[in-house]
Amino acid sequence: MARVRLSGLHKHYGALHAVRGIDLDIPEGEFTVIVGPSGCGKSTLLRTIAGLEHADQGAIEIDGEVVNDLAPRDRDVAMVFQNYALYPYMSVFDNIAFGLRARKFPRLEIDKRVAEAAALLGITDQLVRYPRHLSGGQRQRVAIGRAIVRDARLFLFDEPLSNLDAQLREEMRAEIKRLHRDLGKTMIYVTHDQVEAMTLADRIVLLRDGKIEQQGAPLDLFERPKSRFVAGFLGSPTMNFVPARLEPADGGLVVRFEGGSVLPLPPARVQAVMAHAGSAIIFGVRAEHISRANGTATREGLAPLDVTIDLVQPTGTRTYAAFNLAGTEVVAELEAHDLQGPGEQLTLQVDMNRVVLVDPSSDRVL
Numbered sequence: 001m002a003r004v005r006l007s008g009l010h011k012h013y014g015a016l017h018a019v020r021g022i023d024l025d026i027p028e029g030e031f032t033v034i035v036g037p038s039g040c041g042k043s044t045l046l047r048t049i050a051g052l053e054h055a056d057q058g059a060i061e062i063d064g065e066v067v068n069d070l071a072p073r074d075r076d077v078a079m080v081f082q083n084y085a086l087y088p089y090m091s092v093f094d095n096i097a098f099g100l101r102a103r104k105f106p107r108l109e110i111d112k113r114v115a116e117a118a119a120l121l122g123i124t125d126q127l128v129r130y131p132r133h134l135s136g137g138q139r140q141r142v143a144i145g146r147a148i149v150r151d152a153r154l155f156l157f158d159e160p161l162s163n164l165d166a167q168l169r170e171e172m173r174a175e176i177k178r179l180h181r182d183l184g185k186t187m188i189y190v191t192h193d194q195v196e197a198m199t200l201a202d203r204i205v206l207l208r209d210g211k212i213e214q215q216g217a218p219l220d221l222f223e224r225p226k227s228r229f230v231a232g233f234l235g236s237p238t239m240n241f242v243p244a245r246l247e248p249a250d251g252g253l254v255v256r257f258e259g260g261s262v263l264p265l266p267p268a269r270v271q272a273v274m275a276h277a278g279s280a281i282i283f284g285v286r287a288e289h290i291s292r293a294n295g296t297a298t299r300e301g302l303a304p305l306d307v308t309i310d311l312v313q314p315t316g317t318r319t320y321a322a323f324n325l326a327g328t329e330v331v332a333e334l335e336a337h338d339l340q341g342p343g344e345q346l347t348l349q350v351d352m353n354r355v356v357l358v359d360p361s362s363d364r365v366l
C-alpha cells in the first residue's frame with residue numbers, strides 16, 4: 001500500500017501547459033478517481049505519477065520518498081491503460097506472466113501469482129486462450145491481471161473501461177470496486193465518465209484545464225459543488241441552469257425569472273446569500289429535485305411552478321419532462337405515470353432546499 005503526495009506539480013508539452021500546479025494528498029488504500037472533460041490533463045497527471053512523463057516542476061512522493069527521478073520500473077507502480085495492448089501471439093497466461101518473467105521471478109512463483117490473479121478475475125479457464133479469441137471484457141480482465149500479479153504498491157488505471165459496451169462497463173466497474181476491497185491497495189483511476197467516478201470513488205478529484213477544481217467524497221461534490229462547472233459536470237441529466245434575479249420579498253428572498261415566475265428561497269437559506277439581493281444570478285436545479293405537486297404535502301422549501309410540458313421522454317422507471325422557463329429548456333424527472341403527454345399544463349414543485357445559486361460573473365456557487 002502506498003501514500004501518494006503531489007505538490008506543485010507542473011507539466012508542459014512545448015508551449016502547452018497541461019498540468020498547472022497540482023497539490024494532492026492520497027492516503028494509503030484510498031480509491032481516488034480523477035475525472036474531468038477531455039484534454040483537462042488526466043492522463044498526463046497519471047503518466048507523470050507512473051514516471052512515463054517527467055514533471056517540469058513540483059514533487060511526486062510515494063510513501064514519503066520523492067520519486068521524480070526514479071525510472072517507472074523502480075516506482076513499484078502498476079498501470080492499466082485504456083488500449084490494453086495485449087501481446088496477440090501470447091496466451092492469456094503468458095500475457096499476465098510477462099512482467100514477472102521480465103523481472104526474473106522464479107517459475108513456481110509466477111505460476112502461483114498468475115493462478116491467483118486469474119481466479120480473482122474469473123478467467124482461470126481462459127489462460128490457454130489467445131487475446132483475439134476473447135471478448136472485450138475478458139481482454140480487459142487480462143490487462144488488469146497483468147497489473148495485479150506484480151503486487152505493486154500503487155495501481156493506476158487510465159480509462160480502462162472506455163472500450164466496453166454499457167453493460168460490460170457496469171459489470172467491470174463492480175469488479176474493480178471489489179478488487180479494491182479485496183486487495184486494499186491505493187488506486188488512482190482516471191475517467192471522463194462522471195457516473196464511473198461517482199460509483200467507484202472514495203474521493204473524486206475534478207480536474208479542469210490542468211488544475212483541481214474541487215475534490216472530496218462523491219456526495220460532497222454532488223451536493224455541495226463550489227462552482228457551476230462542478231455542479232454541471234456531476235449528475236445525469238445535467239443540472240438545469242436558468243438566468244434569474246435574486247430579489248428581496250417579505251423580509252426574505254425570491255428567485256425571479258424573466259416572464260414572471262417566482263420561487264421563494266427557504267428562510268434557512270436566506271442569510272447566506274442576503275448580500276446578493278438585487279443581483280443577477282444563475283439558478284441551478286437538478287431534474288430530480290423537480291416533482292409533480294400533489295397539492296397536500298407541503299414540506300418547507302417546496303415551491304410551486306406552473307409549466308407547460310413540451311417534451312416527454314419515458315425511461316421506464318422515471319419520465320423526463322421538458323418545459324420552458326424564462327427561455328431556457330428545463331428538464332424535470334417525474335414518476336412514470338405523472339404525465340399525459342406534451343402540451344399538458346401542470347403544477348410542479350421545486351425543492352428549493354437543494355437548488356444552487358451561481359454568481360454569473362465568477363461562476364462560483366453562492
Ligand SMILES: Nc1ncnc2c1ncn2[C@@H]1O[C@H](COP(=O)(O)OP(=O)(O)OP(=O)(O)O)[C@@H](O)[C@H]1O
Nearest residue numbers: 013016018036037038039040041042043044045192
Ligand atoms: N505527448 C503529448 N504531446 C503534446 N501534447 C500532449 C501530449 N499528450 C497530451 N497532450 C496535450 O495535453 C493536454 C492534456 O492531455 P491529456 O491526455 O492529459 O488529457 P486527458 O484529460 O487525459 O483527456 P482525455 O479524456 O481525452 O483522455 C491536451 O491538450 C493534449 O492535447
Ligand SMILES: [Mg+2]
Nearest residue numbers: 042043044158
Ligand atoms: Mg486521457
